[in-house]
Amino acid sequence: MSNVVVLDNGGGLLKAGFGGERDPTCVVPNCTARPSSSKKWLLADQLLSPTEDLTSATLRRPFDRGHLINPDLQSSLWAHLFTTILKVHPPNTSLLLTEPLFTLPSIQRSVDEIIFEDFNFKALFVSDSPSLVHLYEASRRPYGLVSKAQCSLVVDCGFSFTHAAPVFQNFTLNYGVKRMDLGGKALTNYLKELVSYRSVNVMDESFIMDDVKEKLCFVSLDVQRDLKIARKPGKDNMFRCTYVLPDGVTYMKGFVKDPNEANRYLALDASDPSSPAGEKEYVEQQVVNDKPQDRRSVDLTKNEFTLTNERFLVPEMIFRPADLGMNQAGLAECIVRSVNSCHPHLHPVLYESIILTGGSTLFPRFAERLEKELRPLVPDEFQVKITAQEDPILGVWRGGSLLASSPDFEAMCVTKAEYEELGSARCRRRFLH
Amino acid sequence: MDEEMSNSLRRMSTRTRKVAPKMAAALASSDNRTQAILARLEALENDNAGLESVQVDEDDEASLDDDDQAYQKKQSKSTKRKTRQAKALENAKKAPRTFLELLQEANLESLPPHIPTYLRAAVGPPSSTARRHFCTVCGFSANYTCVQCGMRFCSIRCQTIHNDTRCLKFVA
Numbered sequence: 001m002s003n004v005v006v007l008d009n010g011g012g013l014l015k016a017g018f019g020g021e022r023d024p025t026c027v028v029p030n031c032t033a034r035p036s037s038s039k040k041w042l043l044a045d046q047l048l049s050p051t052e053d054l055t056s057a058t059l060r061r062p063f064d065r066g067h068l069i070n071p072d073l074q075s076s077l078w079a080h081l082f083t084t085i086l087k088v089h090p091p092n093t094s095l096l097l098t099e100p101l102f103t104l105p106s107i108q109r110s111v112d113e114i115i116f117e118d119f120n121f122k123a124l125f126v127s128d129s130p131s132l133v134h135l136y137e138a139s140r141r142p143y144g145l146v147s148k149a150q151c152s153l154v155v156d157c158g159f160s161f162t163h164a165a166p167v168f169q170n171f172t173l174n175y176g177v178k179r180m181d182l183g184g185k186a187l188t189n190y191l192k193e194l195v196s197y198r199s200v201n202v203m204d205e206s207f208i209m210d211d212v213k214e215k216l217c218f219v220s221l222d223v224q225r226d227l228k229i230a231r232k233p234g235k236d237n238m239f240r241c242t243y244v245l246p247d248g249v250t251y252m253k254g255f256v257k258d259p260n261e262a263n264r265y266l267a268l269d270a271s272d273p274s275s276p277a278g279e280k281e282y283v284e285q286q287v288v289n290d291k292p293q294d295r296r297s298v299d300l301t302k303n304e305f306t307l308t309n310e311r312f313l314v315p316e317m318i319f320r321p322a323d324l325g326m327n328q329a330g331l332a333e334c335i336v337r338s339v340n341s342c343h344p345h346l347h348p349v350l351y352e353s354i355i356l357t358g359g360s361t362l363f364p365r366f367a368e369r370l371e372k373e374l375r376p377l378v379p380d381e382f383q384v385k386i387t388a389q390e391d392p393i394l395g396v397w398r399g400g401s402l403l404a405s406s407p408d409f410e411a412m413c414v415t416k417a418e419y420e421e422l423g424s425a426r427c428r429r430r431f432l433h
Numbered sequence: 434m435d436e437e438m439s440n441s442l443r444r445m446s447t448r449t450r451k452v453a454p455k456m457a458a459a460l461a462s463s464d465n466r467t468q469a470i471l472a473r474l475e476a477l478e479n480d481n482a483g484l485e486s487v488q489v490d491e492d493d494e495a496s497l498d499d500d501d502q503a504y505q506k507k508q509s510k511s512t513k514r515k516t517r518q519a520k521a522l523e524n525a526k527k528a529p530r531t532f533l534e535l536l537q538e539a540n541l542e543s544l545p546p547h548i549p550t551y552l553r554a555a556v557g558p559p560s561s562t563a564r565r566h567f568c569t570v571c572g573f574s575a576n577y578t579c580v581q582c583g584m585r586f587c588s589i590r591c592q593t594i595h596n597d598t599r600c601l602k603f604v605a
């Protein structure tokens with residue numbers, strides 16, 4: 001086994017494993033939570049136990065607005081990760097760590113302190129996410145444009161924010177990066193708001209509503225049409241579906257009451273001639289996979305709620321934040337502004353090599369809608385080509401794993417001795433070009 | 434606040450009441466509409482529906498497994514640093530830090546304009562001022578604006594629900 005730990009340290013999920021492997025050893029929440037019935041704070045993987053009832057659990061995260069603000073909590077989570085899950089001995093181990101773009105020097109200092117002084121790692125390499133995504137995609141298609149032009153536009157729709165980041169020759173062009181302050185967390189919170197005001201109060205149910213969002217939300221290709229459909233009564237309403245909340249007795253987790261009903265909307269655009277099936281590179285996610293026995297005999301104690309237009313109004317926020325009260329440009333404009341801050345020679349290549357990554361790009365029809373919005377904003381002579389990563393949650397980690405197993409990796413790292421001699425700020429310069 | 438309003442507020446979740454004092458402080462401005470938008474954006478980024486997400490808690494150490502704890506003790510001994518417990522306590526005394534506080538401290542405005550920073554990477558407002566308006570109650574197209582808070586609604590039915598449950602709830 002490799003002695004390089006690769007850690008994609010997201011605001012929502014920790015993805016961790018060993019350099020050279022195809023997949024990380026674990027993908028666990030980067031947070032701690034205390035179930036309402038207990039005094040014990042559960043960490044990371046402990047929150048994933050199917051028997052744990054997380055209804056109204058209190059949540060604490062080391063990240064705020066996408067950046068590490070609670071190093072002590074992060075350190076506790078890492079201790080658990082390194083010791084209990086990965087079982088590594090840091091003094092014999094190097095670490096490849098991801099860090100958000102534009103991380104403040106004060107945060108970098110506390111991270112370096114934890115890595116070298118508390119955990120005693122042998123060596124450290126810090127990377128941003130877009131360059132790792134680029135690396136991974138380039139390696140998958142050695143004769144593709146991304147690889148040949150050594151250039152791509154990585155659109156990372158993460159937990160707390162969304163970045164459009166141009167990558168050139170394996171380096172993220174910082175001056176071209178544009179950020180929307182919107183990610184998966186805001187979407188879940190928006191869904192909570194909508195459901196709470198319309199049916200059941202779910203304001204304290206982050207874990208449950210994450211599940212609802214992941215299983216039931218999708219991106220609309222025609223909002224006005226879909227709003228009309230969502231008004232229809234009974235069976236004609238293709239979007240209506242029901243989610244059953246856990247009751248803490250029979251069900252510890254919530255579930256979609258009738259997955260067939262929930263998937264009826266997929267038939268809507270299937271016949272649309274403007275979207276030739278099979279031609280696209282992205283795969284329509286089959287979102288609902290509850291086991292049949294979970295759906296039997298749901299009693300009608302009103303421990304459930306119905307969704308209609310919420311299913312597409314929530315992801316709509318990424319495309320038109322201004323319509324929902326946020327004074328920010330939407331994703332398509334974000335991409336255009338990012339491209340326009342790069343050298344004109346790069347513009348056609350960037351539009352032709354857009355890579356989607358991050359958990360929030362998993363909504364069905366995300367790429368299709370983005371293309372629809374982007375095309376009119378791009379000069380006619382340029383092609384627009386959007387590639388969705390095969391697994392947008394693991395894409396960054398896989399790039400990291402690849403880099404960690406390359407022969408140059410050791411030389412790119414900062415060692416503990418170098419850190420002790422030079423300090424954080426000077427070591428950090430090593431990671432930029 | 435009149436009796437009826439406070440009754441309807443009481444029926445709302447404990448969550449909403451927890452948010453209220455914090456929001457009220459952030460919303461000292463006289464402009465209700467600006468306040469409502471600010472409160473909304475804040476709510477969208479918060480864990481625990483608006484409860485402080487960064488409080489340092491005395492229970493912290495209790496959450497660690499035994500081997501994690503042993504590991505950390507060993508680590509702190511070998512580096513002759515403060516134990517984590519002492520550090521956590523020390524931090525507990527400090528006011529909780531938010532990213533916006535750290536950002537302010539970093540004083541990025543003072544950097545020369547050619548250096549890309551967190552602030553300069555913000556995408557900025559949309560180029561078009563055209564908006565589609567959705568009813569904040571039911572989600573359908575909304576043609577009316579609440580004169581008090583600026584939120585949208587589509588019908589008298591939704592207006593009533595808005596007035597009863599949403600309107601200026603953060604200022605309560």
Ligand SMILES: [Zn+2]
Binds near residue numbers: 568569570572588591
């Ligand atoms: Zn309405």
Ligand SMILES: [Zn+2]
Binds near residue numbers: 601
């Ligand atoms: Zn109002």
